[in-house]
Amino acid sequence: MxxxxxxxxxxxxxxxxxxxxxxxxxxxxxxxxxxxxxxxxxxxxxxxxxxxxxxxxxxLPRNTHFTRTNAQGQPEILAANITQLVVLMSDHPPSDPFIVDRYLAGAELGGIKALIAITKRDLGNSPEILEHMKKYKQAGYNIFNVSAHDPTTLEPLTQALENEVSMLVGESGVGKSTLTNTILGIHVQRIREISSATGEGRHTTVSSILFDLPHLNGSLIDSPGVRDYAPAPVNDLQIAFGWREFARYSGQCKFNNCLHLREPGCAILAAVTSGQIDQRRHESYRRLVNLMRQLLPSYERH
Ligand SMILES: Nc1nc2c(ncn2[C@@H]2O[C@H](COP(=O)(O)OP(=O)(O)OP(=O)(O)O)[C@@H](O)[C@H]2O)c(=O)[nH]1
Ligand SMILES: [Mg+2]
Ligand SMILES: [Zn+2]
CATH class of the missing domain: 2.40.50.140 (Nucleic acid-binding proteins)
Structure with missing residues (x-):
């Protein structure tokens, strides 16, 4: 600079x-x-x-930009120059894996690395979240199981933040700010204050903040929680690039414009049938194709 x-x-x-x-x-x-x-x-x-x-x-020109579709159905840039998205998932309350998938797709489509952190490990891991962990590993993602209350669980994740500009994303309450505070080692931000309704701490982050991690030569962005997320609209054929595990079948479908929905001779559908690709991940892909079709006029779809 x-x-x-x-x-x-x-x-x-x-x-x-x-x-x-x-x-x-x-x-x-x-x-x-x-x-x-x-x-x-x-x-x-x-x-x-x-x-x-x-x-x-x-x-100055951006190296990467991470996008979303906003409430008006328009593309919006959420952050620039991030190299890595850390998608948080929790059991308490349970995160929606379809939102996690769309975050992962947003990273893949933006040329940004992605990894997953399962938070609040001190509260225990349910059989459901263990199953999700297995499936995401199978899809090719690195997964970290962490507790912000137990710094000894954070070592592998902290190493993965080295030399990266990382952004923490995930549903509201998943633990982004608490994890940021523990990683920074100081109480820089207020976490959720006590809510009279639930008795739980509550302080929703309202804007993204970038913190320096000088000891790791990196940066960490804490972002506001969401109720939903979808990447900026892309055409039909691009959506599959959001699903990392589809790549190893590329070029193997009968039709080169195959959308892997119900086409004959589709290598992806065959892999779903044989269990090589997780059925729920494929359902998630199908849902995003449908959503993008609603967002993009027909002449922009292909
Ligand atoms: N037991 C336990 N509770 C945690 C952990 N991390 C976060 N929490 C609790 O989860 C609640 C939400 O944490 P936050 O860090 O505010 O969540 P957030 O993702 O930043 O939420 P938004 O800013 O609304 O998006 C708070 O009551 C935290 O104390 C953890 O590792 N273990
Ligand atoms: Mg927060
Ligand atoms: Zn196909």
Whole structure:
């Protein structure tokens, strides 16, 4: 980074927090109406003469961008320049594996590595989550079983964060902020405060925040919890790239534009029948194909 560049570490529309080359963090404004930045962006900055504050004047090209489909059905970039997505899954309360699959697909489609962390290990692992772990391993993912309350469980995951810009994602309450705090080793953020309704701690994260992990030469982004997630719309034939375990059958279907739904001679469907590919993972793929068809007009689908 040259002295006039900085990294966006928090973003609230036109207002952002920047990490400068000296590592210090300052608030800044985004200049002009057309410039849009997100957490993780590298930007050029200037001094705003009017109020001597910092101004973001330009965004540098992104290495990666991680997207979603927003409530209006439009693509939206959630974070820039991340190298790794850490998808959290929990038993307490049980996470929806179909959302986990769509997160994994979002990473694959964005050229971002992905791994899975099963949280709250201290509360025990149910037979259901052990089964999910087995299936995700079979699909080719690294899985970490962690407890934020027991740092000794965190060593393998921490190693996987080395030299990476990682983003923690997952449903609200899965434990992203608690895990971030334990990994950072300091109480930087408030975790959920006590909720009178349930008696449980409750403090929902409202915006992504990028933290430095200097001892690991990496960064970690804690993100707001979601009720649902889908990657930005892509055409029919691209969706299969979101399912890592399909790759080893590529080129083996009878039709080269096979969508692996009910076509004759489909190598993926054969692998589902023989148990090489998990039936639920394939059902998850089918659901995303249907969702993307609703989002994209027909002329953009193929
Ligand atoms: N027993 C146990 N509880 C945990 C663990 N990690 C998180 N929790 C609890 O789970 C609840 C939710 O944790 P958070 O870290 O706020 O979850 P989050 O994913 O950041 O939630 P959002 O910000 O809403 O997306 C809190 O009551 C935490 O104390 C863990 O490893 N073990
Ligand atoms: Mg949180
Ligand atoms: Zn096929």
């Amino acid at each position: 040259n002295p006039n560049t900085a990294r966006v570490v928090e973003c609230y529309g036109r207002r952002v927090v920047l990490a400068l080359t000296d590592g210090k963090r300052y608030p800044a404004e985004v200049f002009g109406k057309r410039l849009r930045v997100v957490c993780g962006d590298e930007v050029e900055i200037d001094i705003d003469q009017a109020n001597s504050g910092l101004q973001v004047i330009r965004a």
